[in-house]
């Protein structure tokens with residue numbers, strides 16, 4: 192399945208990634224600490240398990256393409272101080288959490304979680320496990336930056352119980368690395384990969400990025416071949432979103448060195464072709480995995496889910512997220528912590544640090560269900576949707592179905608009276624297909640946030 196260039200060009204437009212619906216720009220400042228505390232207290236007996244997230248914002252240096260909430264520093268005292276606040280925040284949430292609730296998923300992201308020294312990795316993990324009941328078979332993951340990483344970091348993670356490690360590779364080409372200020376030679380990546388294998392990490396993910404300056408089909412082919420040779424279990428290949436009006440550091444990216452649309456399209460085609468040939472299954476969006484990976488099995492069994500951490504096998508979990516800018520969710524509420532580090536610290540010293548949030552409506556939940564089924568199952572059963580939500584789905588979603596007609600003509604979906612089926616080609620356009628169900632994009636009274644491009 193290789194989509195042709197004209198389709199990729201036609202559907203390359205700004206759109207959400209749907210790690211939530213409604214998306215974060217629709218959260219409101221009227222939903223704060225008091226409302227979140229009420230929600231936490233009233234949802235302890237829902238039978239839902241937990242997914243915990245910790246955000247560690249620090250990085251040694253700034254990658255020019257960075258779109259994350261991060262702080263570049265060489266001052267480790269800042270991390271030590273941060274950990275103190277993080278532990279207070281964890282304690283406050285743990286105090287209102289029923290001890291019976293099992294943590295099925297735990298993830299550290301950033302920034303760079305491995306900015307923490309190995310002793311502090313152990314300290315934070317043992318703090319979390321002393322406050323929450325982490326299930327024996329929990330999926331415990333951490334993002335890692337190979338630069339500044341030591342074998343001791345990996346050992347601290349593995350001995351703490353981390354079983355899914357994700358390495359930021361992005362691109363192995365020296366020119367690309369220099370242009371984006373992230374120099375990490377291939378030998379360094381191979382060494383870290385060797386430590387992970389030697390220490391028995393169950394699942395290794397590598398993140399790559401396309402659309403970076405100086406990237407060409409030839410240079411990225413080399414990166415892909417080397418990465419395939421390192422045999423990660425999963426690959427996430429993100430498209431660089433160049434939004435210098437939102438991310439000031441991206442002004443350091445030389446725009447005239449960015450690949451043009453045609454090259455970006457060729458890169459997408461290359462990735463799909465090479466990874467499929469190498470035996471990886473394309474799950475959707477940016478994610479590939481080996482055929483026996485849990486994500487692939489979950490997609491086959493219709494139990495795949497999508498949340499702020501991307502695709503997951505853990506459906507029906509409430510997410511409790513700690514740290515600056517972190518986003519939590521229950522079935523009906525989303526909240527985000529303060530995004531500015533000093534503000535987050537100040538608020539945590541007084542209580543919780545919620546800056547904005549949203550209690551979603553029944554219509555939002557119905558639309559989220561439709562969007563998630565498309566993004567995860569690659570199909571939407573309209574009869575099941577009608578039964579689950581006591582609606583007549585074809586008439587409720589008449590506008591969406593009309594928008595899908597041209598996509599059917601382009602071969603992205605197959606429509607029948609009771610089903611929307613994403614085709615092999617359509618997998619590359621999941622965001623575009625899901626956008627047909629997004630009421631906020633269709634409401635002209637709501638200002639549309641500036642999203643990254645779908646291709």
Ligand code: SF4
Nearest residue numbers: 250253254257259302
């Ligand atoms: S390591 Fe990640 S979070 Fe840190 S600057 Fe680079 S891209 Fe941003």
